[in-house]
Amino acid sequence: MDTAIRESLNDTIRGPVTAPGEPGYDEARAIYNAMIDKCPDAIVQCVDAGDVMTAVRFGARNGLDIAVRGGGHSGAGLCLTDGGMTIDLSAMRGVRVDPVAGTAQVAGGAQLGDLDHAAHAFGLATPSGINSTTGVGGLTLGGGHGHLTRTYGLTVDNLLSADVVLADGSFVTADENREADLFWALRGGGGNYGVVTSFTYRLHPVDNVGVGITVWPVERTPEVLRWYRDFLPQATEDLNGFFAILVVPPGPPFPEELHGRKVCGVVWCWAGEPEQIDKELAGVSDAGQPAFHFTTPMPYPQLQTMFDALLPSGLQWYWRGAFFDRITDKAIEEHARYGDAIPTGLSTMHLYPVDGAAHRVGPDDTAWSYRDALWSGVFAGIDPDPANAGAIKDWCVGYSEALQPESMGGAYVNFMMDEGQERVRSTYRHHFDRLSRIKRAYDPDNLFHANQNIEPA
Numbered sequence: 101m102d103t104a105i106r107e108s109l110n111d112t113i114r115g116p117v118t119a120p121g122e123p124g125y126d127e128a129r130a131i132y133n134a135m136i137d138k139c140p141d142a143i144v145q146c147v148d149a150g151d152v153m154t155a156v157r158f159g160a161r162n163g164l165d166i167a168v169r170g171g172g173h174s175g176a177g178l179c180l181t182d183g184g185m186t187i188d189l190s191a192m193r194g195v196r197v198d199p200v201a202g203t204a205q206v207a208g209g210a211q212l213g214d215l216d217h218a219a220h221a222f223g224l225a226t227p228s229g230i231n232s233t234t235g236v237g238g239l240t241l242g243g244g245h246g247h248l249t250r251t252y253g254l255t256v257d258n259l260l261s262a263d264v265v266l267a268d269g270s271f272v273t274a275d276e277n278r279e280a281d282l283f284w285a286l287r288g289g290g291g292n293y294g295v296v297t298s299f300t301y302r303l304h305p306v307d308n309v310g311v312g313i314t315v316w317p318v319e320r321t322p323e324v325l326r327w328y329r330d331f332l333p334q335a336t337e338d339l340n341g342f343f344a345i346l347v348v349p350p351g352p353p354f355p356e357e358l359h360g361r362k363v364c365g366v367v368w369c370w371a372g373e374p375e376q377i378d379k380e381l382a383g384v385s386d387a388g389q390p391a392f393h394f395t396t397p398m399p400y401p402q403l404q405t406m407f408d409a410l411l412p413s414g415l416q417w418y419w420r421g422a423f424f425d426r427i428t429d430k431a432i433e434e435h436a437r438y439g440d441a442i443p444t445g446l447s448t449m450h451l452y453p454v455d456g457a458a459h460r461v462g463p464d465d466t467a468w469s470y471r472d473a474l475w476s477g478v479f480a481g482i483d484p485d486p487a488n489a490g491a492i493k494d495w496c497v498g499y500s501e502a503l504q505p506e507s508m509g510g511a512y513v514n515f516m517m518d519e520g521q522e523r524v525r526s527t528y529r530h531h532f533d534r535l536s537r538i539k540r541a542y543d544p545d546n547l548f549h550a551n552q553n554i555e556p557a
């Protein structure tokens with residue numbers, strides 16, 4: 101980067117700015133997926149909306165390639181540029197809960213755990229994802245589903261307003277009444293429309309929840325999945341449960357004899373009276389005797405952090421996604437085949453339910469384009485060893501392609517790699533044209549293109 105440009109950045113930005121070769125640079129460019137190795141010319145670690153406005157104006161004026169980093173969890177590494185400038189929000193993590201209004205105002209670089217922790221002190225929560233280290237930024241803008249989705253909807257269904265720095269460096273607040281088109285697009289359209297410096301969410305009374313884990317040997321995938329596809333959609337909306345194929349991790353609560361075994365199973369979250377979970381899950385053995393079944397009441401943030409230690413930053417990740425409105429017998433055959441061929445101990449497949457409360461929002465009320473889906477699936481190849489990068493990618497791509505004909509066509513934008521424009525179009529379906537027109541209005545030069553990009557109409 102030109103020295104004059106660099107010095108001018110230093111003079112105007114309050115947070116640290118780092119460039120290649122400088123102290124702190126390699127730490128600042130490290131992201132969750134260690135398969136990504138990009139080197140921006142400058143990483144601007146913003147501390148407030150003022151810094152973000154300055155950085156955006158600066159990048160636009162100097163023709164810099166720009167990326168925006170929230171929690172850094174994007175599988176495709178969309179939060180970093182190679183060359184250009186990364187606007188890093190990871191120092192902006194403050195949360196302010198208003199217990200009277202039942203809302204939380206959350207800074208754009210916060211992680212889910214920041215929100216869960218602050219809200220839990222008031223016995224409140226809002227639906228988000230299943231790992232506390234994921235960024236609220238990327239997760240929310242893509243839609244956001246997790247343990248409370250059937251009960252309280254997607255994360256975007258609970259978004260009340262957003263403070264946004266637009267491509268021209270101006271600042272707006274978007275909600276149902278102000279910048280209504282922008283607010284619509286932010287609820288599923290990804291990071292295409294600007295840098296969100298603050299999100300305001302509606303909170304719900306969630307304190308302790310009933311948590312359960314049930315697993316069966318992987319050979320039983322066909323009968324378990326047949327049972328699950330019938331059981332969950334008709335269960336009360338307080339019951340959430342994502343289906344998974346995985347290798348049992350070597351630790352509690354699993355008994356030693358299961359460690360390292362391939363299994364299929366469900367992770368349950370019961371949002372009603374925690375002690376009632378056993379009653380709700382009384383039918384589980386209809387799927388056949390589980391190898392392990394465990395339930396317990398648990399503070400909600402503890403559930404949200406349950407998988408964090410298993411999946412630390414710095415692993416190799418390759419993932420793909422797909423939406424399903426049914427689980428066909430053919431799909432079940434493929435799940436059994438690829439489940440049996442899991443390449444590494446951490447690789448996994450999840451089917452997250454996106455029905456219940458998420459289905460009570462109208463199909464065109466937000467940019468989230470799959471209100472008719474019952475599940476959002478992810479095929480995730482994961483391993484610490486870069487030597488296994490090829491194997492995890494091959495398994496993930498093979499699995500997702502085998503399921504493609506049984507799926508609805510697109511994928512959750514937050515579970516996509518770099519898969520091309522056609523795939524982005526299938527993901528936004530009937531909303532693509534409107535999103536593209538809104539993009540033209542708010543970012544005609546496509547300054548914000550390091551995302552699953554919606555080109556301006």
Ligand code: FAD
Binds near residue numbers: 173551
């Ligand atoms: P980043 O890589 O920082 O950003 C991703 C994209 O969002 C980039 O394009 C970036 O520019 C943009 N962006 C981020 N913050 C902002 C902002 N404030 N303003 C404007 N643009 C922004 N998703 C779920 O819905 N449910 C889950 O349960 C779930 N579990 C996950 C578990 C793990 C371990 C991982 C790695 C991911 C999971 N995801 C889940 C997917 C997750 O939603 C995406 O990876 C998401 O992109 C992460 O957001 P981030 O801010 O951490 O990522």
